Amino acid sequence: MQRSHLNRQVWSFSLFFCLAIVVCESFHYSVPEEKKSGSLVANVLKDLKVDVEELSARRAQLVSEGTKQYFQLDPQSGNLMLQNRIDREALCGQKDTCVLVSEIVLENPLQVHRIEVQIEDVNDNSPQFSKKEFCLAIPEQTPLNTQFPLESAKDADKGENTVQNYTLSLNGHFRLEVQSHSDGRKSAELVLGKQLDREENADLFLILSAIDGGTPKRTGTTNIVIHVLDNNDNVPHFQQSLYKVKLKENSQPSTLVTKVEATDRDFGSYGDITYFFAQVPENVVRLFKLNKHTGELTVAGIIDYEEERNYEISIKATDGGGLSDYCKVIVQVEDTNDNAPEVTLTSLTNPLPEDSPPDTVLALFRVTDPDSEDNGRTSCTIEANLPFMLKASVNNYYQLVTQQLLDRERVSEYNITLTATDWGSPRLTSTRIINVQISDVNDNAPVFEKSKYEMKIQENNIPGLLIGLVQADDLDTEQNAKVTYSLLPGKVSDQPAASYISINSEIGNLYAIRSLDYEQMKDFQVTVRAVDSGSPPLSSEVVVKVVVMDANDNSPFILYPLQNGTSPSNDLVPRGAEAGYLVTKVVAVDRDSGQNSWLSYELLKATEPGLFSVGPQNGEVKTMRPITKRDIIKQKLIIGVRDNGHPPQSTSAALSILLVDGFSDPYMKMVEIPKEEVVGEEDRTLTMYLVICLAVISSIFLVSMLAFVAIKIHKRRKFIENSALNFPVGPNFPENCGDANGGSLSRAYNYEVCLAGGSLSSEFRFLRPLFPVISLEPAQSQGVHRISPGPQEVPRHATEGQLKSQARGAASEDAAARPGGPGGTGNQPITANANLGQNDWLSYQ
Helix, strand or coil, rough: HHHHHHHHHHHHHHHHHHHHCCCCCCCEEEEECEEEEEECEEHHHHHHHHHHHEEEHCEEEEEEECCCCCEECCCCEEEEEEECCCCHHHHHHCCCCCCEEEEECCCCCCEEEEEEEEEEEECCCCEECCCCCCEEEEEECCCCEEEEEECCECCCHHHHHEEEEECCCCCCCCCEEEEEEECCCEEEEEEECCCCCCCCCCEEEEEEEEEECCCCCCCCEEEEEEEECCCCCCCCCCCCCEEEEEEEECCCCEEEEEEEEEEEECCCCHCCEEEECCCCCCCHHHHHHEECCCCCEEECCCCCCCCCEEEEEEEEEECCCCCCEEEEEEEEEEEECCCEEEEEEEEEECCCCCCCCCCEEEEEEECCCCCCCHHEEEECCCCCCCCCEEEHHHHEEEEEEECCCCCCCCCCCCCEEEEEEEECCCCEEEEEEECCCCCCCCCCCEEECCEEEEEECCCCCCCCCEEEECCCCCCCCCCCHHHHHCCCCCCCCEEHHHHCCCCCCCCCCEEEEECCCCCCCCEEEEEEEEECCCCCCCCCEEEEEEEEECCCCCCCCCCCCECCCCCCCEEECCCCCCCCCCCEECCEEECHHHHHHEEEEEEEEEECCCCCCCCECCEEECCCCCCCCCCCCCCEEEEEEEEEECCCCEEEEEEEEEEEEECCHHHHHHHCHHHHHHCCCCHHHHHHHHHHHHHHHHHHHHHHHHHHHHHHHHHHHHHHHHHHHHCCCCCCHHHCCCCCCCCCCCCCCCCCCCCCCCCCCCCCCCCCCCCCCCCCCCCCCCEEEEECHHHCCCCCCCCHHHHHHHHHHHHHHHHHHCCCCCCCCCCCCCCCCCCCHHHHCCCCC
């Protein structure tokens, strides 16, 4: 009978749980700001469709977002009342809508109703200017209708209660124009209506009033002092009228946001530009700092994405003459994951009966994160070894329920850790531990610590190196909790996975079986199975990704210019090239990755070190100074290429550069010039000058020698003729010794003949009478040989034929003996002295 009653209770509870429906509806209310505490906001009974008794029985609770409670729910009447006074400006700032969100939670069955209370603005703030007095410096020659933007007044109220109009005190030079913007803001501009005259009025004093649209209207005023300046005809000009930048929240102070830059063509003080904030809210002045000399905008406070996501900053550039230009900087704040999820416990049932059926609600809690997008998306988990599970409900609510029967005799209590993790990068996590006095019996399969393992190993490893550890836990005890590990069959690069990696079956250590090469394989995956020793055994699997890390084992490779030596090429540079002329570019690659493939270039050696330079990052070869005619025509460069690995690898490239004249076509740099044709212009010019000079000198010398020889021959002929007519024939000369045609010479003569050895013809130098002695002796000074009969005596009455024959014989003997004869050099001049007649003069050719 008791068991039947228990079964009916279980079925009744199951039926009631299945019929329970979680309903989430939103109710909207509004309340003006500044109302007193305890003021009635609304009665929720009608909206909840419950009466007072049901509201109390279902344990109605009002849960508000944030730490401060602005409302309270009276469960006896259903009245939603104001608990604390609300200042809309302090709560929501300049946001268009100010809504406070709360939730009414009803139990049995669970219902969550969203309550949105809009805080209505009242006109409790007057317009205010940032300063009581503004000074403007305006040149006297400023054109009419020139506009001068004025700083807008700030009103903490919204809508019609904010600034609606501006007025200006009466004056004879300016009028006021009010501009309406798309976002509802109003701004004022001074418009010059009458030409300024500094000699008439050096300063003008105006009063600017800002009026809001509330009831009653509120007004704020400021003084405008205008200093009339002398003429300044150039206005500063920003390079950009709009700057858009992105800024990470929580950026450190002094972080550079952007740099605005304006230029002024004027000189002196009129060209000096100073930067100021123009019409910016107070929070911009508090969070940002502007360098008035450089225009650098830096962070000065704490940038919080949750507080403000966009900042619009107006910057004014004013020169020394008072002329100004404006630009706008829009700063978009990027969210960072700087808020961890928060777990808020709503209800808890403790202790929990051990006969609680499955799906019994143990606890109800909510996870919130104020970040945005993925940084605000949350997930909640509990340990895998607990007999509980989480059920996600509406609006980030979770129910912790039992998922099987409990046994207190085996386990008496559980400490349940609720782990809330967001989806940001890096992920932030918060936990909350719930202690529950219950017991549990459960069978569990081995569970790996990670859903997927990623292990790293350096390439060129030694075989048998430990890669990492995989580990699975089994919540069972004794034999059922003993886990063994094994590799599942698989392929890695068309080979069995077991040929690359092995696992220790007891502790789960993974070892590399072979040496790995990053350039051939960057990563691979294997599947590890964990099996317990229960009956039947339970198992689980996990994928292990092994990432091969690169080592600096490859040197840089030169792609251009090719260094194979088969077809060397020359880069041409015109002699008119100026400093910075791009000659060529060295292109290299590295098979490694990451910083091991970052290459830098360096000029190792150059014919003229100060002539060329190499870009350390891009390998561009440029001239460091203009090319001059004194520079060597052919330049050799050795370029070193080095990677950023540890230790670094390097290589070098040889470049050949020719300095040429008249070079303009960049495609001529691809033409290869043979080495024998690479002749400099200066060498060709010098050679031509030398050839011309040598030819002129040779011609002058030849003409001089011919003239000299001709004169000598003419004089000697005249002398011989005169001597032959006046010389008497002595008794010592028989008549048969005379010349039949013209007689013989009256006396003996020496003839000096110079022969140039080693040439095809002999050169006749000169002919003159010498002593009447025949000799063949080497000259002491110039290597001249003289023909001599030696110890023989010349017959007193010898004929001219005999003298000539004897002289020729002596000359032949001397020629055979001296270097110029057979086996000699032939470069010795010969002087022949003989008693010859006039008809025996000799000439050689």
